[in-house]
Amino acid sequence: MGKKPTNWRLWGKVAVVAIVAVGGPAFTAWLSPSEEEIRAKYNPDLRRRSIEGKAQREQEFDEFVTRLKEYSKSDKPIWIVVKEEEERMKKKAIADAKTREREAEARKAEMRREALHPTPAEQPKSSSWFSWGGK
Known part of the structure; x- marks a missing residue:
């Protein structure tokens, strides 16, 4: 039996597919700004x-x-892990807001106490009750 002839039609199709498979994305990349x-x-x-x-x-x-x-x-599905993380962040934000609120209330209370009872350095230095000049 003789040698089988080359199937040029098949190899032509293979070449076309290879050119399209490689050249298509390359052409797109070349055209894209x-x-x-x-x-x-x-x-x-x-x-x-x-x-x-x-x-x-x-x-x-x-x-x-x-x-x-x-x-x-994590072994859990990602949407469950994300939801848990969001809940944790929400609880943390609420706790931080409460802490800031308590600190603000403490500052207000301290300011009220200072306004009602001035420190010795803030009291007027007058020798007499009736002196306005403080001398």
Whole structure:
């Protein structure tokens, strides 16, 4: 038996699929503008605000990814872990608000006591009850 002929039609199809599979995403990446090119088309005010907020957005994203990594360590589903974390943060915020309220009340009470009973340094230094000049 002789050698089997090469199936050029099959290899042509394989080549087309390879070109589409590799070239399609490469062509899309080549056509898509970069972030800097998009920003260059903004008006100056919008460009300034975008640049100013970039660091904050990156920090928020990093914190989000860190929290997701922390949540994924649990055996529970992530939505349950997130809900538990939200409840914990809510309780902490309520406790902090109560603490601040108590501190404010304590400051008010201290101010009232000082207003009613001045310290010796704040009392007038008069030699007589009727002297206005304090001499």
